[in-house]
Amino acid sequence: MKFGIDRLISEPALRRPLAGQRLALLAHPASVTADLTHSLDALAALPDLNLTAAFGPQHGLRGDKQDNMMESPDFTDPAHGIPVFSLYGEVRRPTDAMMASFDVLLVDLQDLGCRIYTFITTLRYVLEAAAAHGKAVWILDRPNPAGRPVEGLTLREDWESFVGAGAMPMRHGLTMGEMARWFVATLKLDVDCQVIPMTGWQPNAAPGYGWPIGERSWVNPSPNAPNLSMARAYAGTVMLEGTTLSEGRGTTRPLEVFGAPDLDAAALLRDMHALAPQWLQGCRLRECWFEPTFHKHAGTQCHGVQIHVDDGAYQHDRFQPWRLQALAFKAVLRQRADYPLWRDFAYEYEYDRLAIDLINGSPLLRGWVEDASATPADLEAITAPDEAAWREARVPFLLY
Secondary structure (H helix, E strand, C coil): CECHHHHHHHCHHHHHHHCCCEEEEEECCCCECCCCCEHHHHHHCCCCCEEEEEEECCCCCCCCCCCCCCCCCCEECCCCCCEEEECCCCCCCCCHHHHCCCCEEEEECCCCCECCCCHHHHHHHHHHHHHHHCCEEEEECCCCCCCCCCECCCCCCCCCECCECCCCCCECCCCHHHHHHHHHHHCCCCCEEEEECCECCCCCCCCCCCCCCCCCCCCCCCCCCCCHHHHHHHHHHHHHHHECCECCCCCCCCCCEEEECCCCHHHHHHHHHHHCHHHHCCCEEEEEEECCCCCCCCCCCEEEEEEECCCCCCCCCCCCHHHHHHHHHHHHHHHCCCCCCECCCCECCECCCCHHHHHHCCCHHHHHHHCCCCCHHHHHHHHHHHHHHHHHHCHHHCCC
16 A cells, blocks of 8 residues: 555656645654655655745654653754744744745644544644645645544534544544545635545555554654554543543553552452443453553552553454543542542643543533443443444545
8 A cells, every 4th residue: 555645756747736836744753655764855855846844743843752742843954954843832823934935735644543633633723724825735645543433422612622623523533634624624614635645545454454554664653652552542541641540651551551559450440341341342451560650650550451452352343442441430430439530730731621621522521430320321322423423424525
C-alpha cells in the first residue's frame, strides 16, 4: 500500500497543480515516507516543489515535548532555511503572518483515531484559517490505526475545546483525509481542500485492522504513543488523564496500563467482570505492578491493570476500550465511594471545567460513574444511539 505522502512523491502527475505555488507542510515526527525519510526532507528534495514554510502541531515538528501543555517555539529549519511555525506555542491557530507565507498547505499528520488527539483540532483550525485567507489545503492521507469501529458519547453542544474539535464520538473511525471532508461539510467552509488518498488501505483486514503491520514501521506520532497496542487502547485510556490514576506515563507502556498505589487491582478486575463482562471482550486484562519514573505517582509502586491487545485474544470488532475504562472507574468508586478519582487541574488551558468532562465532551460519563444506582445498561442507553448516528453521518465522507 501507499500513504498519501508516498504517492505525492512517486507520482509527478499529482504534483503538477502545485507548480509555481508556495508550499507549507504541517507535520510531526511520524510524518515519514516508506523509507523513513521525514516528509519535510523528502518534499524539499523535489526540484518541482517550492517549500516556503512548515508548521508543527502539539509536541512539535521534529522534537518531542513529553507532556501536555508543554509548548514548542517557532524556529528556522537549519537544513532548509525556512520558518517553522508552532501551532502549540504562543498560538493554537495560525496567524495572518503565518498564513501569508504559503499558497498551499500540505497536511501530513499521523492520527490515532480518537477525538481527543489534538491533531484533528489543529486540522480544523488550519482549514478554517485557509477558508478565511483563500488558501488551499491538501491532506496527504494516512491510516487510522484504530480502524473503523466507533465508540463513545458524542461531544455535546458548547463543549468544544482543544481536545474536542466537533460533535463526534471518542473513537471516530476516520482518516485525516476523511475528517477534513467532514469538517469542510459540517462547518460549511468555502475552502479548496483536496485529499491525496492512500492506495491499498484495508481497515478491516487482519492482523492490523487499520495499521499495515509488516509493511510500515511505527514512528511515535507523540511521545507516549509508542506502538499499535497504545493506539488501540487510547480511546479509553486517554480518560485516565482526567483522573488521579496513573495512565502509565513514566513507564515503558504508557496508555496501556492504569493504576495507583492504593488500588486493589485484583478486586477491581473481579468487580469489572461482575458488573459488565460484555464490555471486556476482545482483549486480555492482566494484574500488574509498575513504578512511574515521572508524572503521577512518580517513584511509587502502583498496583494496576495492563490491557493486552496484541495476541490471539484480540478481537477488533469486540474490543471496546472506552467502555472498559469507564467500567474501571465505576468499579473504583464501587469499592470506595469517597475515592478521589477525578483530577482537578488545568487541562489544555481550560480552568473552569473538570478534565474528565472536557475529555468526554460533557459531564455525562462522569455522572454515570458517580451514580451508584446507574447500571451498564444505563450508559449503553445513552451511548449506543450516539454511535449509531455517527456511523450513518460519516458515510458520505468515507474514502475507503
